[in-house]
Amino acid sequence: MSTPTLTGQVIGQAHYATRALLERAVAPLGLTFGQVLALNVLADGAVERTRIAHRITSTLKIDKSAVHEVIAGLLDAGLARLDESDAEDPRVRLTDTGHATQRRVSAAVADITARLYGDIPADEASTVARVLTLVTQRANADLAATSA
Template structure:
């Protein structure tokens, strides 16, 4: 058994991400666009909040996220409404996000389906703690 460290966690992330990118590639979506579509699936989000959410999730700069969002608008997957700009999915965006959600559900079932719930709970708690610690260090809190 490998020790729990960043390399093991990273390998799991990149392997899972590769499966997701393979599944969403035919839709013409980048990983960042998938993240943005999923964020918008819950409903309209103020554009600035969406940018912050994606920059903090992916650890990328704002111009990169704005490019992702602009690509979603250009592809008619999302639109901007209101005086305080809110992003929302278009009908095409909802249909595309549903296909992404279906792909994610399949990947999740195949990769996590036979893991005992108690083990999955422990793994989730440990990974959440590691993420919080890393985010605190990035923010200069630690």
């Protein structure tokens, strides 16, 4: 078998296959991929709504209105609540149910990660991580340059 060439297609196929596994794992929880990301952002405590929007828009490359729908979905499902103490930029925090759900998501991610990456030698995994981080930085720089 020949060694594949590193291309966007190869990276994309790995991303979409992994994402499909995650989406299948969280489907019984009624979560979207965006909501999974938001739960992870909120796992360590309350976060300003604008900061959540920035994190998710920069990760998923979606607009802020889509992120506000993600947050609204978490609020409607009782997984998060608003801290109205700062009405200008309210903080969003997980409810007890949200924390329990986020722990289930983390367990699913850990299981998928162990199955997919567990037997890859550490030096190879480190190299891939460095390369993909560099590709992501370059793509983000190109996106920033072309949107300005």
